[in-house]
Amino acid sequence: MEKIAITGIGVVSPSGIGKRQFWANLKSGRSFIKEITRFDASLYPSHIAGQIDDLEKYSHISERLLKKIDAFSHMALVSSELALQDAGIDIKNEDPSLVGIFLGNAIGGWLYAETELRDLYLEGREGVSPYMASAWFPAAPQGQVSIYYGIKGFSKTIVSDRASSSMALGYARKVLAKNKLNMILAGGMEAPVTPYALLCCNTYGALSNNNANPAAAYRPFDQGRSGFVIGEGAGIVVMENIERAKKRGANILGIISGYGTSCDGVDRINCASDGKELARAIKIALADAKANPEEIDYISLDGLAVELWDDSEIKALKSVFGDNLKNIPLSCPKSMFGNLLGASGVLDMIIALLTMEHGLVTPTINLEKPALNNLNYVARESKEYKVNKSLIISRGRGGINSVLVVEKL
Amino acid sequence: MDIKVKVKEVLSNLLKVKIEELKDEVSLINSIGVDSTEMVESVIALEKSFAVKLSPKEITKNSTIDDIVNNIQSKLAQ
Numbered sequence: 055m056e057k058i059a060i061t062g063i064g065v066v067s068p069s070g071i072g073k074r075q076f077w078a079n080l081k082s083g084r085s086f087i088k089e090i091t092r093f094d095a096s097l098y099p100s101h102i103a104g105q106i107d108d109l110e111k112y113s114h115i116s117e118r119l120l121k122k123i124d125a126f127s128h129m130a131l132v133s134s135e136l137a138l139q140d141a142g143i144d145i146k147n148e149d150p151s152l153v154g155i156f157l158g159n160a161i162g163g164w165l166y167a168e169t170e171l172r173d174l175y176l177e178g179r180e181g182v183s184p185y186m187a188s189a190w191f192p193a194a195p196q197g198q199v200s201i202y203y204g205i206k207g208f209s210k211t212i213v214s215d216r217a218s219s220s221m222a223l224g225y226a227r228k229v230l231a232k233n234k235l236n237m238i239l240a241g242g243m244e245a246p247v248t249p250y251a252l253l254c255c256n257t258y259g260a261l262s263n264n265n266a267n268p269a270a271a272y273r274p275f276d277q278g279r280s281g282f283v284i285g286e287g288a289g290i291v292v293m294e295n296i297e298r299a300k301k302r303g304a305n306i307l308g309i310i311s312g313y314g315t316s317c318d319g320v321d322r323i324n325c326a327s328d329g330k331e332l333a334r335a336i337k338i339a340l341a342d343a344k345a346n347p348e349e350i351d352y353i354s355l356d357g358l359a360v361e362l363w364d365d366s367e368i369k370a371l372k373s374v375f376g377d378n379l380k381n382i383p384l385s386c387p388k389s390m391f392g393n394l395l396g397a398s399g400v401l402d403m404i405i406a407l408l409t410m411e412h413g414l415v416t417p418t419i420n421l422e423k424p425a426l427n428n429l430n431y432v433a434r435e436s437k438e439y440k441v442n443k444s445l446i447i448s449r450g451r452g453g454i455n456s457v458l459v460v461e462k463l
Numbered sequence: 464m465d466i467k468v469k470v471k472e473v474l475s476n477l478l479k480v481k482i483e484e485l486k487d488e489v490s491l492i493n494s495i496g497v498d499s500t501e502m503v504e505s506v507i508a509l510e511k512s513f514a515v516k517l518s519p520k521e522i523t524k525n526s527t528i529d530d531i532v533n534n535i536q537s538k539l540a541q
Contacts, residue, residue, distance in 0.1 A: 117479040118478060118480070180507060184500045185500060185504075188500070
């Protein structure tokens with residue numbers, strides 16, 4: 055399949071807004087996981103998260119629009135603007151029918167929904183904002199981005215738990231490869247730091263309860279792991295055909311060359327312990343990229359920090375990469391800012407692009423005693439590596455596997 | 464409080480538009496760009512403020528500040 059260029063990055067994360075700030079913080083290996091301060095979460099078993107507290111400072115969205123949308127749409131709008139600016143694209147110069155939006159999201163806009171549902175039961179139907187219906191649902195950000203820029207091309211929202219944005223990128227690439235669109239804004243957004251969404255995440259049973267030490271709580275692949283920590287944010291990239299990108303003199307940040315997906319189909323919550331289906335998704339992605347396993351020189355791990363998930367991820371990698379796995383740098387940088395659920399995959403891909411650009415693999419923090427040894431984890435601090443081809447693993451609840459291959463042009 | 468002043472205050476708070484922009488002859492739909500959902504919200508807010516029942520259809524049809532004030536005045540007089 056055709057290789058598709060990424061020419062702009064927009065990131066809104068607990069580790070920073072905009073790719074420069076984001077990269078500077080990642081490089082430093084600093085944790086941005088803190089106690090939740092947005093509301094009193096002290097009675098929740100896990101009440102720590104990667105939060106964004108200064109979005110307004112970077113926002114171009116009017117107060118009038120803000121009252122109609124949930125935080126996850128706001129994050130998507132800011133991310134989209136940052137991505138377009140980074141790509142040097144003025145949307146007014148584009149044919150709107152040939153621009154698409156592909157975004158992933160897992161849980162919807164609960165901050166808005168919770169407040170309005172409370173009002174429904176307290177005040178009756180007239181207490182509910184008329185924007186409720188269009189603010190909460192997972193495709194709302196796609197709609198808001200579309201309205202804001204007047205985008206009219208084929209677009210989709212993908213809901214596939216934590217694999218949502220990775221899948222959105224995979225599908226966006228397929229659509230661009232068919233030459234049906236000129237460019238796509240692709241990625242995802244998630245805003246789970248709300249009273250109800252946090253409750254749902256807690257009932258999943260996989261969140262870390264290490265509230266006493268937030269910075270050390272998310273420790274994927276470590277013997278002392280206790281589950282993952284949620285984070286909020288968005289990542290949106292500009293994707294376009296390489297020829298078009300070259301023609302307009304764009305700075306090509308990397309190309310998506312392969313995509314593979316599969317499902318474990320064994321349980322409502324858990325993944326399969328054997329990692330076989332994840333291995334199959336990795337093989338599909340590599341074949342799609344026409345890449346041999348030996349060519350991969352960075353692997354971005356899903357890293358849920360749950361034994362079953364971590365171990366099956368490594369099993370899958372061992373079955374595909376064999377002995378050579380110990381030579382490939384592996385990392386799970388989301389340990390620094392939290393797992394952005396439906397937006398986690400695109401953040402991982404953005405990190406892979408920046409890793410290739412800067413020749414620096416950012417660390418899995420808190421990985422002090424690996425549960426499985428003899429692997430090349432980049433732990434605690436960043437390490438220089440020349441990276442040309444990256445493999446990015448995203449996995450969703452119940453064993454949804456989504457794998458991307460991105461490479462330098 | 465003068466009905467017009469109150470109407471402008473309610474709509475300014477609700478729509479996040481400056482009071483100076485809400486001139487008497489300004490149409491909510493054509494000049495402020497109020498969409499159908501904002502219109503529903505505006506009608507509910509005005510109903511609450513003036514304790515009257517308004518018709519969203521009427522307000523949509525005649526949506527200048529003067530129109531709305533006249534509409535409310537006539538309802539209050541009933």
